[in-house]
Amino acid sequence: MSLRDDILVESRDMLIKQGFGKVSMRKIAKKVNVSATSIYLHFKNKDDLLLALVESSIEKLSDALKDQMVSSDDPVAKLEKMANSFLKFAIENPQEYEIIYMVRHEEMPKYPKEKFEQIRKIYEMLAEIIREGQENKLFQVEDPLMSAYTLWAQLHGVASVVISKRLDTRIPSGEFMSQAKNHIIQGFITQKTPV
Amino acid sequence: MSLRDDILVESRDMLIKQGFGKVSMRKIAKKVNVSATSIYLHFKNKDDLLLALVESSIEKLSDALKDQMVSSDDPVAKLEKMANSFLKFAIENPQEYEIIYMVRHEEMPKYPKEKFEQIRKIYEMLAEIIREGQENKLFQVEDPLMSAYTLWAQLHGVASVVISKRLDTRIPSGEFMSQAKNHIIQGFITQKTPV
DNA sequence: AATATAACTTAACGCTGTTAACCATGCTTT
DNA sequence: AAAGCATGGTTAACAGCGTTAAGTTATATT
Numbered sequence: 001m002s003l004r005d006d007i008l009v010e011s012r013d014m015l016i017k018q019g020f021g022k023v024s025m026r027k028i029a030k031k032v033n034v035s036a037t038s039i040y041l042h043f044k045n046k047d048d049l050l051l052a053l054v055e056s057s058i059e060k061l062s063d064a065l066k067d068q069m070v071s072s073d074d075p076v077a078k079l080e081k082m083a084n085s086f087l088k089f090a091i092e093n094p095q096e097y098e099i100i101y102m103v104r105h106e107e108m109p110k111y112p113k114e115k116f117e118q119i120r121k122i123y124e125m126l127a128e129i130i131r132e133g134q135e136n137k138l139f140q141v142e143d144p145l146m147s148a149y150t151l152w153a154q155l156h157g158v159a160s161v162v163i164s165k166r167l168d169t170r171i172p173s174g175e176f177m178s179q180a181k182n183h184i185i186q187g188f189i190t191q192k193t194p195v
Numbered sequence: 196m197s198l199r200d201d202i203l204v205e206s207r208d209m210l211i212k213q214g215f216g217k218v219s220m221r222k223i224a225k226k227v228n229v230s231a232t233s234i235y236l237h238f239k240n241k242d243d244l245l246l247a248l249v250e251s252s253i254e255k256l257s258d259a260l261k262d263q264m265v266s267s268d269d270p271v272a273k274l275e276k277m278a279n280s281f282l283k284f285a286i287e288n289p290q291e292y293e294i295i296y297m298v299r300h301e302e303m304p305k306y307p308k309e310k311f312e313q314i315r316k317i318y319e320m321l322a323e324i325i326r327e328g329q330e331n332k333l334f335q336v337e338d339p340l341m342s343a344y345t346l347w348a349q350l351h352g353v354a355s356v357v358i359s360k361r362l363d364t365r366i367p368s369g370e371f372m373s374q375a376k377n378h379i380i381q382g383f384i385t386q387k388t389p390v
Numbered sequence: 391a392a393t394a395t396a397a398c399t400t401a402a403c404g405c406t407g408t409t410a411a412c413c414a415t416g417c418t419t420t
Numbered sequence: 421a422a423a424g425c426a427t428g429g430t431t432a433a434c435a436g437c438g439t440t441a442a443g444t445t446a447t448a449t450t
Contacts, residue, residue: 003397024437035399037439046438101359123363142374146366150353150375157352158345164296168318171341179337180345187382198428219406230430232408237428241407 004042006032012053016095020102025049050102057099058118064089065122075133076189082126083155083181090159091177098163101156123148130188140190147188154184199237201227207248211290215297245297250313252294257313259284264320270328271384277321278350278376285354286372293358296351318343325383335385342383349379 001009010031014023025046029036043049068081090097126148133139141147158180160166162173196204205226209218220241224231238244263276285292321343328334336342353375357368 025439026437037400038398040439041397120363141378145363146371146374147378149356149363149366149371150378153352153356153375154349154379155352156356157348157350160352160355161344161348168315168340168344171344176341176344179341180348183336183342183345183382184349184378185382186386187378187380189386191381191384191386220408221406232431233429235408 003032003034003038007039007042007049008052008056011049012056012099015053015099019095020098050099053099054102055118057096058116060093060096061086061089061100062118062122065125069125075129075136075138076185078129079126079133079151079188080181080185082129083151083185086152086155087159087177087181090163091173094163097159101160123152126151133188137190139188141188151184151188154187155181158184198227198229198233202234202237202244203247203251206244207251210248210294214290215293245294248294249297252291253311253313255288255291256281256284256295257317260317260320270324270331270333271380273324274321274328274346274383275376275380277324278346278380281347281350282354282372282376285358286368289358292354296355318347321346328383332385334383336383346379346383349382350376353379 007028011023011028014028014031025039026036028049029039039049043052064085065082068085069078071078071081073081123145127145130139130141130144130147130151134141134144139147158177162177167173167176202223206218206223209223209226220234221231223244224234234244238247259280260277263280264273266273266276268276318340322340325334325336325342325346326339329336329339334342353372356362357372362368362371
């Protein structure tokens with residue numbers, strides 16, 4: 001395994017175990033038995049290294065979601081599965097999930113957009129499900145792609161409140177997420193306005 | 196005005212203008228014409244200072260939402276107004292909004308819970324609206340307080356994706372938010388399952 | 391054999407949060 | 421009035437940070 005890979009492995013481990021604030025170039029270097037400056041031979045700077053971690057976390061999430069897509073269920077069930085595995089991934093890999101949202105896109109205009117191609121593909125996938133539901137008159141949406149983004153944003157909000165422990169102690173997080181998921185899906189479903 | 200207040204004013208200003216990463220004790224000190232260590236006479240440490248900022252940002256948001264509560268509209272309209280002003284606040288005061296979500300609760304178990312009383316009150320307020328709608332059979336929810344949390348979480352997800360510029364460039368953020376708001380509210384409304 | 395390139399090092403710069411020790415001022419108690 | 425003490429400030433210093441510049445050493449190419 002190359003030094004570059006060692007750095008990635010160790011820094012991811014450090015990020016997951018100790019959190020974002022405690023990761024430093026010097027500590028990573030010590031872990032892989034190399035001088036701190038050596039890292040700069042493989043990564044432009046700290047941000048660049050972190051971005052590499054973001055990328056691979058996105059890939060993990062992407063894989064977790066894709067696995068759910070093999071089924072030939074109806075769109076509602078598909079969406080539900082997606083929502084489930086999204087939340088499951090976030091809760092089971094909280095640090096991994098947080099890595100994805102760690103770096104602000106605006107702070108890295110220098111980085112090639114292709115790096116985020118993967119995440120765009122997930123959105124397209126969601127949009128496809130929604131489009132299918134729209135055609136079957138199951139979902140009531142204006143623009144499937146936009147709805148894919150709102151769906152994800154809603155799910156992210158739910159995941160993030162749980163992960164960052166902002167939930168009221170009176171509320172069990174499992175029920176919260178399942179309840180939230182229902183509300184979110186419900187929000188897309190076609191309905192006759194109540195009397 | 197006391198030095199403590201000066202520090203708060205300047206550090207808030209710095210936080211809003213330059214962002215979280217660029218705020219340092221020394222820079223704040225320079226701005227208020229005092230040595231860096233003097234800040235420690237008024238705040239335990241940097242986290243403590245930031246928490247004071249969080250508190251007052253929460254109060255601002257809380258005020259913005261409370262202002263919407265005077266009306267005697269029906270629950271649906273009320274919820275819509277709340278959602279609108281929540282998103283409006285977030286978009287118009289992005290840095291202020293981010294301050295609220297900056298500090299992780301788990302990282303500050305030392306701080307008194309009463310500090311977050313204000314935010315809890317907002318939740319109770321939302322829960323009250325939802326409870327009202329529930330009794331009028333307008334909303335279909337299990338637990339109004341839990342639903343208040345899911346509502347907020349979803350709104351936060353939407354606000355956060357816009358603020359941190361994660362939205363696809365093809366999607367106009369105004370429409371995105373309005374669309375998302377509709378989905379979110381829709382998710383609470385009682386409905387007859389479609390045929 | 392000479393040279394280029396790659397992978398690494400040490401030393402240093404200018405930041406950072408935070409602590410320790412010190413000093414002046416003004417209030418309280420003797 | 422003298423002594424003591426709390427308050428609000430100071431400077432100096434520590435350890436750690438990201439990053440750069442310059443130097444070294446080994447390997448591959450010509």
